[in-house]
Amino acid sequence: MFIDKAKIYIKAGNGGNGCTSFYTEKYVNNGGPDGGNGGQGGRVAFRAVRNKSTLADFKYAKHFRAENGENGRSRYSAGKKGKDLIIDVPVGTVIKDEETGNIIADMFNEGMTVFVAEGGNGGKGNAFFRNSRRQAPHFSQAGEQTLEHAVTLELKTIADVGLVGYPNVGKSTLLSVISSARPKIASYHFTTLSPNLGMVSVYDDSFVVADIPGLIDGAGSGAGLGHEFLRHIERTRLLVHVVDGSGSEGRDPVEDYKSINNELAYYDPALLNKPQIIVVNKADLMTDFSVVDKLAELSGNAVILMSAAHHSGVEELIKKMYEKLSELPPPAPLEYQPFVFDKPDKDSFDVVKTDDGEYEVFGGMIDELARNVILDNYDSMQYFQRQIRERGIDKALRKAGVKTGDTVRMLDIEFEYVE
Ligand SMILES: Nc1nc2c(ncn2[C@@H]2O[C@H](COP(=O)(O)OP(=O)(O)OP(=O)(O)O)[C@@H](O)[C@H]2O)c(=O)[nH]1
Ligand SMILES: [Mg+2]
Numbered sequence: 001m002f003i004d005k006a007k008i009y010i011k012a013g014n015g016g017n018g019c020t021s022f023y024t025e026k027y028v029n030n031g032g033p034d035g036g037n038g039g040q041g042g043r044v045a046f047r048a049v050r051n052k053s054t055l056a057d058f059k060y061a062k063h064f065r066a067e068n069g070e071n072g073r074s075r076y077s078a079g080k081k082g083k084d085l086i087i088d089v090p091v092g093t094v095i096k097d098e099e100t101g102n103i104i105a106d107m108f109n110e111g112m113t114v115f116v117a118e119g120g121n122g123g124k125g126n127a128f129f130r131n132s133r134r135q136a137p138h139f140s141q142a143g144e145q146t147l148e149h150a151v152t153l154e155l156k157t158i159a160d161v162g163l164v165g166y167p168n169v170g171k172s173t174l175l176s177v178i179s180s181a182r183p184k185i186a187s188y189h190f191t192t193l194s195p196n197l198g199m200v201s202v203y204d205d206s207f208v209v210a211d212i213p214g215l216i217d218g219a220g221s222g223a224g225l226g227h228e229f230l231r232h233i234e235r236t237r238l239l240v241h242v243v244d245g246s247g248s249e250g251r252d253p254v255e256d257y258k259s260i261n262n263e264l265a266y267y268d269p270a271l272l273n274k275p276q277i278i279v280v281n282k283a284d285l286m287t288d289f290s291v292v293d294k295l296a297e298l299s300g301n302a303v304i305l306m307s308a309a310h311h312s313g314v315e316e317l318i319k320k321m322y323e324k325l326s327e328l329p330p331p332a333p334l335e336y337q338p339f340v341f342d343k344p345d346k347d348s349f350d351v352v353k354t355d356d357g358e359y360e361v362f363g364g365m366i367d368e369l370a371r372n373v374i375l376d377n378y379d380s381m382q383y384f385q386r387q388i389r390e391r392g393i394d395k396a397l398r399k400a401g402v403k404t405g406d407t408v409r410m411l412d413i414e415f416e417y418v419e
Contacts, residue, residue: 013041
């Protein structure tokens with residue numbers, strides 16, 4: 001199945017916890033603290049690869065998590081770093097933050113690797129907290145927890161030329177005669193159900209042509225296969241607009257040409273700014289060739305008469321495409337300010353008064369504080385109480401109206417406020 005859009009969840013690894021441990025050995029009393037630091041969590045990256053052409057891999061696999069950092073161990077042994085997770089996507093995939101729609105990365109070039117989520121920091125082991133006043137810290141720091149993020153993947157094929165036109169006009173036949181691609185060809189509408197790519201060789205050079213499903217009137221409002229597939233020609237530099245010159249289905253090629261352009265404009269007016277070559281196909285069935293001049297006059301574009309089925313006009317078309325492409329600027333990735341996920345703000349917190357008259361304190365600072373606190377440990381409780389004063393949490397609580405005897409909740413901790 002052709003899938004060109006997906007929503008997935010990514011999460012970098014948590015940092016490993018620091019270790020609380022004391023050196024022990026035979027004949028050694030009161031060994032000092034020797035708990036090692038936790039390892040950094042693994043990062044998440046995307047990599048652009050050529051051997052994938054759809055996002056089908058992401059239809060069922062939705063959650064992607066890098067490895068957590070290992071916990072620290074005794075004897076100053078630091079936890080191992082978590083392994084990075086590298087997610088392969090087809091070249092041309094645009095990665096966006098699901099919440100804001102902002103672009104995180106445009107995976108435009110093969111092999112490009114973009115790290116999008118940083119692993120959590122490892123917690124410090126108790127060896128780290130030893131100082132002149134505190135010879136035997138019985139606490140260590142927890143690893144930093146990372147957040148999961150929803151991202152959308154959207155494949156926007158990278159090709160030089162896009163083939164557009166009504167169904168059955170011979171787009172796929174055309175692709176099959178100019179390249180080694182072998183798309184399905186048949187004399188009914190919507191034979192092509194997903195984009196086909198073909199590489200066209202010319203002189204010592206080559207370019208890529210994308211054949212997409214045919215458009216019909218009202219595609220913008222979902223008629224036929226709709227506009228969905230125009231996404232795959234957004235990044236082309238040149239359009240080849242194919243019409244059936246013989247009007248074999250009783251339609252007028254000039255009217256067809258106009259309608260298709262209207263559909264393109266409806267999807268995105270920028271599509272009409274792309275240069276076009278018009279191909280009048282099925283010449284073998286034509287008796288009246290005036291349509292060639294009519295289209296040339298109407299559009300001001302080059303018009304090529306051909307028969308894809310009989311291989312006539314093929315050389316001329318390839319030359320024309322090549323000529324046009326060499327005049328055009330090389331393809332370029334989207335222009336965007338890469339979106340970066342916020343790290344939790346370690347300096348901010350909020351106080352809210354809940355419906356039942358309790359006070360809840362939360363935010364990045366509180367989460368950070370929690371990493372340093374082990375509740376049943378005297379040292380660390382003292383540290384906690386000091387921080388509540390020093391970091392202005394106390395003040396904020398009073399401002400919010402807290403009185404002695406009120407319940408304050410912070411993470412898993414609940415205590416009675418004392419002025
Ligand atoms: N007589 C004649 N028939 C042609 C020519 N080019 C294509 N055909 C026939 O037209 C029919 C449609 O061709 P396709 O290449 O499948 O058309 P398409 O534009 O890709 O159609 P969709 O994929 O449905 O949008 C097939 O039966 C082809 O054999 C041509 O130059 N002359
Ligand atoms: Mg086709």
